[in-house]
Amino acid sequence: MSELHFPWLEFSIALPILGALIVSRLNESFTARKWTAVISGITLISTIAAWEDLYLVHATEAADRWDLSSALLGRRLLTIDELSAPLLPMVALLFFLTCMATPRTKLRRFSFAWTLVAEAIALATLSCREPWPLITLLGLGILPPYRELRNRGRPSRVYVLHMLLFQSLLIIGWIGVEAEGSEQVHSLIALVPLLLAILIRSAVFPFHTWVLELAENNSFGTTLLFLTPLTCAYAAVRLVVPISPDWVLRAMGVMSLFTAVYTAGLALVQTDARRLFCYLFLSHSAIVLVGMEMATPIGLTGGLCVWLSTGLALTGFGLTLRALEARFGRLTLCQHLGYYEHTPTLAMCFLITGLASVGFPGTIGFVGTELLIDGAVGVYPSIGVMVVLASALNGIAVVRAYMLLFAGKPHESTISVRISTRERFAVLLLVFLLLGGGLLPGPGVQSRHHAAVEILGSRAALWPNAGQDFDGSVDSEPHAPAESSHEH
């Protein structure tokens, strides 16, 4: 395996852990925010460097130089490849911006030390391809939100039940897969627990209620950072897609598709902004899963693109909601609240990030959504129709929320509730990334296509006929073996 020029991955994971130790000793929350922003900023630079280094070494997959895990355990745990290369900076960026844009009123509730721990776990998860370490990291990732729920004395039963079930099924499923060996087609006894685990973690109907409880009872920042990196999709790509036959993936795709439309419909009737965010997230996360389960290069490329766009757009959307909540308290969507005059920048960012999440033309999500629908139509036409329907409903929900929050008789306030510089920087950076990615989608889509081909390549070894349509015609796209050794 190729080696990077520097141990960027280990550095990106060790730095937040070290930072968490430092920040946990700080009593002053302003100082803690400053330190966290610096540490997550350096982590972001490090992940970008890792991405860049992957291209410099002209490889599709690379590991750290002076790999510690290799020296200690005898095998490389952390690797970067086409799939994870842009995901690592994206996740680091989300953590950096969320920490930096934490408003003053939220400082006491938001644990910066645990956020850095969560960042390290998320980055390690996305750098890991080995099944058992990945399963362990997915389990560890559950802990920071749980800890916050317990500390705040809020209900956590639904979250704990779902996550325990997820982790147990994941372990049972993978034990089954390993027991059956890697050369044969796995039985349902091994596959079903694994698939159920992914469905639970991805919050596919009817296992989605834990997201609502988490958002209702946790701080918005922690919820945002637990949900938007979509590590569940990563788990699906690494653990399920390579070993599952087509019909299993399509069955999962149908469940995800139903979730996408159902939750988009529910987003239309919400009277609470956080619940609206949750249902929008659930719908988008399900659409990403639809792409993951398509098992065709175009569809999978679309799914991977939507993954990136959803992560960025919904984080921006969430940050604007969080900034509004910090000023006006919990937001109800029952009447026109008239916040536009106070926060016009937030209003515009809310609209742009919301529309970017539904794949509005000119934003980063447009091409991804188009590819996903195109891939879906190639597999089964009604899937494409349902994705379009979900996208249309989400678009209506976003504009309805915009109009309820920002239109109406201007809200009267005796104090200034204008957006702070840090918040402005965070949301504007995301907005410019979303628009910039929309204007120049080519490089991003090509990178995702390479990743899709790589994923399907690993799948092709076990499923040589992967990508066959229902009518039996083989997908016209050349599969991975022919393309996996592309040039950058």
Add this chain to the structure above:
Amino acid sequence: MTLAAVITFLGIIVAVSPLSLVVMIGVPALIRRPVGDDATVRLVQIATILGLVAALGMLGIMLSTGLRHVPVEIGHWVTIPGYHLNLRFIFDRLSVPLVVLTFLLCGVISAFVSRYMHREPGANRFHVCYALFLAGMTFASAAATIETLFLGWELVGLSSAMLVAFYHQRTGPVRNGLRVWTIYRISDAALLMASVALHHLHGEGDLTIALGRNWPDGASVLTSSQSLWVGLLILLAAMGKSALIPFSGWLPRAMEGPTPSSAIFYGALSVHLGAYLLLRASPLLDQSPLLAALVTIIGLATAAYAALVARVQTDIKSALSFASLTQVGLIVAEIGIGFRYLALIHLLGHACLRTLQFLRAPALLGDRQSLENALGRRLAPAAELSAAQIARSLAWYRWAFERGFLDQSLDRFVVEPVLGVFRWCDRQERRWVKFLEGDGDVVGTAAERQPVAATPALEDLP
């Protein structure tokens, strides 16, 4: 410089000038450093004139050289194996007149706006929406690929909805804006599906290949049944955008926006975009007589409906909007019958006339008085109906006054049942979470904690 280079240069100017206007006005507004009123007006004028001159230049070259089909490629957006997304424009007998009309009418409106909205709060927001609309119309008019068309289509939709809700301190315009947006989303979804279907059937979304070159003589490469299905999706998209029945209810609601936006968007350009789409897709109608018949029937039905409803409107903008819809219905019927050039000329003439009427609408009484002064006598009042005539036509009057009960029917038979199902699901979900949590732990959402506000606002929903 060769002719091809000149054509490409002009094509790029046509596409880039409105886009650069969006960037020059929109980005400073986004970072809270909005461009001043005078500078904004100047930028708008420069961009519009540049675009207009380039479009006229293109028209001149086409007339002098006899070219009928001038493709201009801006670039490959995305190229991966099995999928291409190009930003291509086509200048032909259909797109050039519409592009020229767009720049011309937008230029007139920008001159009008420079006085009408001078120093008005939100003028900058108006101009951002205006720039988005101009870019959207230009892209949609000159699109050579269905993705480019979709890009323009969506920009027109978003800017229109935002302008309907321009006076956002009042709830009426906001609700109407949301309604317009909802209808547009249905229309957008249909166009997106048409785009994907075209990609799937044909491998790419190039309209000039799928629908043939040299409008209106091109022939579609799709089969009859494929033409029918793709055409039905395009018809649905056109119905939403052009307010054809049963989606006609949004057009008078759109008049809540500022007068210039009503004039340019709903009287002149936006409302004709559906008809333009049908004109562009007219080879599909040739392939499928059933589709052509459907287009004709919908067009005639819309014209009849709007003509009846227009007669009983009590405010000038609503009356004009339904008068406009009558003509749009006729244009659509002409497209269905096969009179493509007639439909195009009808469209161009109607857009110009209606812009003039909408812009003069606020000064209607003044104009009437000027006319009477010039004539030296009072104008004859409208003929009054007798009691017997009123009794005979009361049901029709009621029907027309309620605008054919179209909105009420859509609300009752589509919106409320759908929202009712989702509200029921929402209630069940809350119960399920309570069950999982145990009653003692239930804290409830912010909305639940405020029982007064917990009633969902139906009027805020489509």
